[in-house]
Amino acid sequence: MAAAIADPVRRDILVMLRGQRLAAGQIADRFAISRPVVRRHLRVPREGGLLHHTRAGRQRSYELDASQFAGLIEWLDQFTLAVSWQRRVDAVETEVYRTRRTRRERRRRGTADQRQENTA
Numbered sequence: 001m002a003a004a005i006a007d008p009v010r011r012d013i014l015v016m017l018r019g020q021r022l023a024a025g026q027i028a029d030r031f032a033i034s035r036p037v038v039r040r041h042l043r044v045p046r047e048g049g050l051l052h053h054t055r056a057g058r059q060r061s062y063e064l065d066a067s068q069f070a071g072l073i074e075w076l077d078q079f080t081l082a083v084s085w086q087r088r089v090d091a092v093e094t095e096v097y098r099t100r101r102t103r104r105e106r107r108r109r110g111t112a113d114q115r116q117e118n119t120a
Contacts, residue, residue, distance in 0.1 A: 001072055004045035009033070013041060014050065017064040024060045 028038040045051045049068045053060050
């Protein structure tokens with residue numbers, strides 16, 4: 001799977017096929033590379049199970065099988081969940097510092113008010 005999404009051309013192909021079936025020639029026409037090179041790029045995600053193809057005569061059409069991303073998404077979640085938890089911890093830490101600062105400011109104001117009362 002990693003090889004199928006590692007190359008920018010293959011990623012573009014996967015995005016193109018999201019929600020639609022396209023013939024190999026239609027895919028190749030959208031790139032400034034030769035058709036044989038596009039066919040080689042199509043082979044990698046096809047062998048990885050991300051693309052399915054059907055033949056109608058000489059024409060081969062490709063379709064994305066997005067269900068194959070489920071395992072990858074599940075694996076990647078371990079990283080995004082950690083980031084999410086870190087953000088939450090950072091937010092709590094910020095709130096703790098904010099509360100401490102507010103308390104200090106109140107104490108300072110209270111002390112200043114007492115001094116004014118004592119001098120009056």
